Amino acid sequence: MTPNTLAQNIVEINNLSFGYKGRMLHQGINMVFPRGKVVAIMGGSGSGKTTLLRLIGGQLKPSKGEARVEGQIVHQQSRDGIYKLRRKMGMLFQQGALFTDLSVYENVAFPMREHTDLPESMIHDLVLMKLNAVGLRGAHKLMPTELSGGMARRVALARAIALDPDIIMYDEPFAGLDPISMGVICDLIRTLNDALGATSIIVSHDVKETFTIADYVYFVANGVVVAEGTPEDLRKSTLPFVHQFVHGEKDGPVPFHYAAGDYAQDLLGFENARQGA
Amino acid sequence: MERTTIDLWVGIFVALGLAALLGLAMKVGNLTTSGIGETYTVTANFENIGGLKPRAPVKSAGVVVGRVSDITFDGTTFEAVVSLNIDKRYAFPKDTFANIYTAGLLGEQYIGLEAGGDEVSLVSGDKIIQTQDAVVLEKMISQFLYNKASESPEEGVAKTDTNSTKEADDALGSNPLDAMTQPAKP
Amino acid sequence: MIRSNILVGLVRILRKIGHNFSDRIWRLGAGARLFGLTLAYSGESFRRFHLTIREVYFTGVMSLIIVLVSAFFVGMVLALQGYYTLQKYGSSEAIGVLVALSLLRELGPVVTALLFAGRAGTAITAEIGLMKATEQLSAMEMMAVSPIARVVAPRFWAGVIAMPILATLFSMVGILGGYLVAVPLIGVDAGAFWSQMQANVDWRFDILNGVIKSLVFGVACTMIALFEGYDAPPTAEGVSRATTRTVVTSSLAVLGLDFALTSFMISM
Numbered sequence: 001m002t003p004n005t006l007a008q009n010i011v012e013i014n015n016l017s018f019g020y021k022g023r024m025l026h027q028g029i030n031m032v033f034p035r036g037k038v039v040a041i042m043g044g045s046g047s048g049k050t051t052l053l054r055l056i057g058g059q060l061k062p063s064k065g066e067a068r069v070e071g072q073i074v075h076q077q078s079r080d081g082i083y084k085l086r087r088k089m090g091m092l093f094q095q096g097a098l099f100t101d102l103s104v105y106e107n108v109a110f111p112m113r114e115h116t117d118l119p120e121s122m123i124h125d126l127v128l129m130k131l132n133a134v135g136l137r138g139a140h141k142l143m144p145t146e147l148s149g150g151m152a153r154r155v156a157l158a159r160a161i162a163l164d165p166d167i168i169m170y171d172e173p174f175a176g177l178d179p180i181s182m183g184v185i186c187d188l189i190r191t192l193n194d195a196l197g198a199t200s201i202i203v204s205h206d207v208k209e210t211f212t213i214a215d216y217v218y219f220v221a222n223g224v225v226v227a228e229g230t231p232e233d234l235r236k237s238t239l240p241f242v243h244q245f246v247h248g249e250k251d252g253p254v255p256f257h258y259a260a261g262d263y264a265q266d267l268l269g270f271e272n273a274r275q276g277a
Numbered sequence: 278m279e280r281t282t283i284d285l286w287v288g289i290f291v292a293l294g295l296a297a298l299l300g301l302a303m304k305v306g307n308l309t310t311s312g313i314g315e316t317y318t319v320t321a322n323f324e325n326i327g328g329l330k331p332r333a334p335v336k337s338a339g340v341v342v343g344r345v346s347d348i349t350f351d352g353t354t355f356e357a358v359v360s361l362n363i364d365k366r367y368a369f370p371k372d373t374f375a376n377i378y379t380a381g382l383l384g385e386q387y388i389g390l391e392a393g394g395d396e397v398s399l400v401s402g403d404k405i406i407q408t409q410d411a412v413v414l415e416k417m418i419s420q421f422l423y424n425k426a427s428e429s430p431e432e433g434v435a436k437t438d439t440n441s442t443k444e445a446d447d448a449l450g451s452n453p454l455d456a457m458t459q460p461a462k463p
Numbered sequence: 464m465i466r467s468n469i470l471v472g473l474v475r476i477l478r479k480i481g482h483n484f485s486d487r488i489w490r491l492g493a494g495a496r497l498f499g500l501t502l503a504y505s506g507e508s509f510r511r512f513h514l515t516i517r518e519v520y521f522t523g524v525m526s527l528i529i530v531l532v533s534a535f536f537v538g539m540v541l542a543l544q545g546y547y548t549l550q551k552y553g554s555s556e557a558i559g560v561l562v563a564l565s566l567l568r569e570l571g572p573v574v575t576a577l578l579f580a581g582r583a584g585t586a587i588t589a590e591i592g593l594m595k596a597t598e599q600l601s602a603m604e605m606m607a608v609s610p611i612a613r614v615v616a617p618r619f620w621a622g623v624i625a626m627p628i629l630a631t632l633f634s635m636v637g638i639l640g641g642y643l644v645a646v647p648l649i650g651v652d653a654g655a656f657w658s659q660m661q662a663n664v665d666w667r668f669d670i671l672n673g674v675i676k677s678l679v680f681g682v683a684c685t686m687i688a689l690f691e692g693y694d695a696p697p698t699a700e701g702v703s704r705a706t707t708r709t710v711v712t713s714s715l716a717v718l719g720l721d722f723a724l725t726s727f728m729i730s731m
Contacts, residue, residue, distance in 0.1 A: 057605050086607035097602035100593075114608045156602075280513060283520045290524045294628030297635040298674070304657070305563050305638060306666035332668060341662060 010035045010199045016065035027223040038200040040210045043220035049203040053169050058082040090160030091169040096152040098144040104155050105140040111162040130158040150181025167199050174206040316362040317401035321375045326357045327411025329386045335361050337390040342367045370395035377411035494690040500611050501619050508616035515617040522583040523625030534633040538640025556655035560663045562641035567673045571634035576680035580713035584688035588709040591692025592702035622685025630677035672728050684713045
């Protein structure tokens with residue numbers, strides 16, 4: 001790896017394979033995430049998109065290949081090394097994953113308290129600044145249970161950026177939100193990325209929102225990258241899978257039916273088996 | 278909840294626990310009477326200790342003055358060697374008599390010390406010479422039956438010296454307490 | 464045909480036994496591993512001791528009411544039942560000894576541990592199970608904070624601290640309940656009640672051994688609750704099953720350990 005690419009790509013995934021108990025989820029995936037960009041990973045449910053985030057975060061070990069963050073191979077790091085890398089990352093979980101026993105304020109203050117020795121007055125100012133960035137400064141006294149889904153996700157976002165990370169990972173940031181909240185989050189991802197000078201990795205299956213903010217998109221299916229490019233390129237793509245996904249068609253390369261035996265055989269087979277017994 | 282409130286409650290909780298432990302030790306346990314006080318150890322040999330256990334109380338005039346610390350078997354004399362930890366505050370004469378008694382009818386066994394008249398006191402490592410063995414119920418009953426059989430019924434009644442003459446007719450129905458106060462010596 | 468069916472059934476049963484057995488062993492190993500990790504991360508969590516204090520509040524202080532009320536009733540029942548039996552042998556003044564020894568040596572530590580498993584243990588399992596299900600533990604890991612140091616270890620030490628305190632208070636209040644029944648209600652002489660107790664309760668062998676027992680139960684109950692929560696499948700059903708398992712496993716562990724500890728302490 002040359003210093004040039006290191007400077008360019010903050011995260012790289014090289015020939016990575018991952019699977020549990022012989023069932024391979026990923027087979028030789030290559031991706032690059034250039035500094036300062038918003039890159040999206042798209043694919044159907046169960047295509048292992050979230051797993052990729054966990055591989056980058058070092059929560060899972062790849063079976064083959066590697067994920068590199070700032071040039072360092074994640075799975076070869078010691079626990080301290082991984083923790084050091086993670087301090088440069090912020091992650092927004094699908095359901096927010098706010099600590100339910102802490103208030104909104106304490107949730108955002110959590111990473112600061114754990115990793116810095118800042119005085120309370122400075123933590124106070126920083127927390128309110130982060131909350132202000134997501135528009136929820138007024139809600140700092142509430143408990144997570146008192147928040148709506150969209151608000152919870154914004155608080156989680158404030159927490160993810162608490163330590164000004166270089167990499168922000170979003171796991172399905174749009175799932176289960178109303179259109180207004182979706183627009184708000186969509187906007188926030190782009191503005192925060194540019195304001196913090198960070199790199200954003202979005203895992204999503206919401207085509208419309210993702211395409212409006214992403215600089216580059218990877219399509220994952222059956223454990224491999226099937227297509228990649230800028231949103232404009234992909235919209236015009238004639239690849240059957242991309243076409244089906246982008247336009248939300250019911251049937252195509254991704255079949256409506258899960259792989260099954262002959263339909264008539266399945267229905268009759270039951271009767272036959274009963275008679276045999 | 279505020280951290281200070283939680284701290285206060287936990288403080289109360291821990292203090293209550295310590296107070297309870299102290300209360301138990303003082304009011305319920307015998308921390309004040311024995312256990313941590315300084316002791317000296319003497320031994321006593323018995324031919325039969327019955328059901329005496331380590332930690333059994335050592336009493337004198339009914340007051341607990343110590344505890345049995347150890348029981349071993351002497352392979353040369355075929356006797357039980359009982360070590361007694363006695364409170365430093367109490368000194369006993371050299372010719373003190375050690376008995377094994379039973380508290381109540383079926384209660385635990387303890388050692389009773391009866392002070393003698395010697396001027397010299399027992400010191401750590403000494404041995405109590407005069408001892409009396411535990412009363413073994415089976416032995417006592419068989420002895421009683423033997424005496425009964427060898428003598429006429431009237432004599433038997435007179436010898437056991439009890440008020441309950443009726444029960445004495447039936448050996449098994451007799452009041453064992455009476456027999457116990459009179460350990461039948463051959 | 465029939466014979467082969469029986470054979471198939473037999474194989475299935477054997478396979479199930481084998482699976483259950485290996486599953487148990489695996490869980491035991493995983494539990495031991497979590498225990499080791501908890502101890503290893505304890506230093507890290509002690510630097511934020513207020514986290515442990517907070518958990519002492521939730522496991523200890525919040526269990527206080529149920530423990531004390533139960534203790535009071537257990538003590539009263541002990542005195543009633545004990546008196547009924549003892550007076551047949553004309554030794555009703557030994558009621559104090561009976562109440563005190565039963566509470567200090569057995570009922571105090573054991574009943575407290577059972578109540579603790581039901582009150583605090585289930586709460587711990589459910590809380591950690593839900594934290595896992597809602598990805599809070601994952602989020603913590605991604606923030607470079609070890610969930611074992613931040614979540615598991617403080618709860619573990621809180622349980623270990625709270626249990627002996629609760630058990631001591633249980634014995635204390637139980638003896639008080641026994642006193643109230645025996646002396647004012649039945650009319651046993653107060654002097655005999657206390658003096659018999661003091662003559663027969665040993666500070667080290669009865670009181671201290673009881674505290675040691677409850678310390679061991681505290682380790683076992685809290686660790687089981689933590690492990691079940693940490694190991695729970697991240698679903699509503701998984702968490703509810705884990706909570707049930709906490710109560711069942713803790714109760715069995717407490718009773719089994721009690722036997723082992725008692726026989727060990729008596730032989731000492």
